[in-house]
Amino acid sequence: MFESLTDKIESAFSFFNRITRLDEKQADEGLRKIRQALLESDVSLSVAKDFINKVKPKIIGQEVLKSVTPGQMIVKIVFDELVTILGDEKKEINLNAVPPVKILVVGLQGSGKTTTTAKLAKYLEKQYSKKSILVSLDIYRPAAQKQLEVLGQNNSIKTLPIIEGQFPLEISRRAINAASLSGEDIIIFDTAGRTQIDQQMMLELKQLENNIQPTEIILVADSLTGQDAVNIASEFKKTVSLTSIILTRIDGDGKGGAALSMKAVTGCPIKFLGTGEAINEIEVFHPDRIANRILGMGDVVSLVEKVSEGLEQEKIEEIEENLKKGSFTFTDYLKQIRQMKKAGGMSGVLSMLPGVSKIKKQLDDSNIDETLLLKQEAIILSMTKKERDNPKVIDGSRKKRIANGSGTDISMVNKLLKQHKMMTNMMKRMSKSGRGALEGMEGIPPELFNNLK
Ligand SMILES: Nc1nc2c(ncn2[C@@H]2O[C@H](COP(=O)(O)OP(=O)(O)O)[C@@H](O)[C@H]2O)c(=O)[nH]1
Ligand SMILES: [Mg+2]
Numbered sequence: 001m002f003e004s005l006t007d008k009i010e011s012a013f014s015f016f017n018r019i020t021r022l023d024e025k026q027a028d029e030g031l032r033k034i035r036q037a038l039l040e041s042d043v044s045l046s047v048a049k050d051f052i053n054k055v056k057p058k059i060i061g062q063e064v065l066k067s068v069t070p071g072q073m074i075v076k077i078v079f080d081e082l083v084t085i086l087g088d089e090k091k092e093i094n095l096n097a098v099p100p101v102k103i104l105v106v107g108l109q110g111s112g113k114t115t116t117t118a119k120l121a122k123y124l125e126k127q128y129s130k131k132s133i134l135v136s137l138d139i140y141r142p143a144a145q146k147q148l149e150v151l152g153q154n155n156s157i158k159t160l161p162i163i164e165g166q167f168p169l170e171i172s173r174r175a176i177n178a179a180s181l182s183g184e185d186i187i188i189f190d191t192a193g194r195t196q197i198d199q200q201m202m203l204e205l206k207q208l209e210n211n212i213q214p215t216e217i218i219l220v221a222d223s224l225t226g227q228d229a230v231n232i233a234s235e236f237k238k239t240v241s242l243t244s245i246i247l248t249r250i251d252g253d254g255k256g257g258a259a260l261s262m263k264a265v266t267g268c269p270i271k272f273l274g275t276g277e278a279i280n281e282i283e284v285f286h287p288d289r290i291a292n293r294i295l296g297m298g299d300v301v302s303l304v305e306k307v308s309e310g311l312e313q314e315k316i317e318e319i320e321e322n323l324k325k326g327s328f329t330f331t332d333y334l335k336q337i338r339q340m341k342k343a344g345g346m347s348g349v350l351s352m353l354p355g356v357s358k359i360k361k362q363l364d365d366s367n368i369d370e371t372l373l374l375k376q377e378a379i380i381l382s383m384t385k386k387e388r389d390n391p392k393v394i395d396g397s398r399k400k401r402i403a404n405g406s407g408t409d410i411s412m413v414n415k416l417l418k419q420h421k422m423m424t425n426m427m428k429r430m431s432k433s434g435r436g437a438l439e440g441m442e443g444i445p446p447e448l449f450n451n452l453k
Contacts, residue, residue, distance in 0.1 A: 008037030017071035042257025086287035109193035112248035248274030
């Protein structure tokens with residue numbers, strides 16, 4: 001789901017990650033890549049343009065630049081804007097009406113209406129303990145009514161008995177009477193679709209809307225059709241008062257363009273995603289989770305928030321300055337330890353980094369001791385300035401003094417010295433490859449974790 005969009009956006013981000021200071025020209029260059037990623041993923045032109053226009057002024061606002069790297073800041077800004085165009089907050093199905101609540105399901109043929117009708121009933125039963133009765137108004141496609149009946153039978157959902165020869169309006173009246181008598185909470189009407197929008201279908205839907213007065217009119221659209229799905233939604237909206245959209249076949253949709261443009265173009269919120277053929281393969285649409293998935297970067301956003309709270313820019317600059325000079329002293333290390341403590345400790349920082357899943361297992365195996373940071377801090381504090389700046393002078397007797405002073409032992413001191421050496425090497429490698437300190441952490445050599453045990 002959304003894989004190809006994710007790949008493309010990631011490559012746009014990698015551009016931002018490679019630069020350390022952002023000017024307008026570079027912002028334009030990076031944004032051009034993001035815009036390209038959106039367009040190639042079938043996001044509509046106007047939505048993509050709008051997106052970039054909103055993101056740009058935020059990116060070149062200087063204040064935000066102070067606290068984090070350009071790459072991290074842009075992830076955050078793009079994330080926020082993605083959430084906005086996806087619809088901000090998740091929207092519930094509106095059941096706020098005198099029962100039986102009426103829900104009309106509309107859409108083109110093959111978009112997944114009948115399947116979704118059953119999925120929705122099951123969801124409402126599980127989530128709200130509401131009982132639904134399913135009603136097929138599709139008298140045109142042979143066996144369409146039967147299809148819904150079988151779905152109902154297989155999943156213990158009530159369906160309205162089929163009476164051959166009745167027209168949609170008659171069926172809908174019969175359904176409302178039946179549901180009122182038997183005390184059903186919800187009636188879900190599955191309607192007939194066509195392979196494309198035609199006047200007769202629209203007229204029939206308008207008529208049904210007027211007679212049934214549904215609380216929800218849900219358009220079921222096939223996400224695989226990308227931009228078409230969005231155009232279809234706009235067309236339906238001209239005739240009936242759509243209240244919600246359910247996008248199906250998300251399981252096969254690597255692009256996600258329909259999901260991204262739908263809300264912005266139609267003004268109608270996406271409420272669910274269909275993620276497969278089975279009855280339970282329906283997912284509530286959470287804009288923030290989807291944005292996170294699209295960015296494909298683990299919980300990068302909370303990382304960025306935490307980092308921007310905890311880190312002070314001057315300190316980072318100092319460390320980076322020293323890195324460039326090829327020196328990474330214990331004074332720098334001490335600053336780093338303190339920043340890491342603010343960001344939730346070693347595993348807190350590591351577990352949120354993109355791409356870190358590769359080393360997750362090592363992380364688990366390594367069983368990082370969070371008190372380690374405290375001990376290391378104590379050890380460094382027991383060093384003289386000379387020792388911190390030039391660890392080479394730390395001989396046997398100095399180690400003993402430091403161990404005593406910090407309430408640890410010589411083996412801990414040795415481990416720290418070894419770790420510092422590894423880190424120095426790693427930092428040198430990172431600064432050569434031009435990547436920022438945080439991005440580079442996924443490149444931490446496994447030996448380092450073993451050493452932390
Ligand atoms: N992979 C996948 N298939 C789906 C999904 N929703 C529906 N389908 C399949 O799409 C086909 C058409 O669905 P149907 O409900 O009959 O569409 P309708 O003509 O709009 O009523 C069926 O084979 C469904 O199993 C979905 O979310 N993912
Ligand atoms: Mg159908």
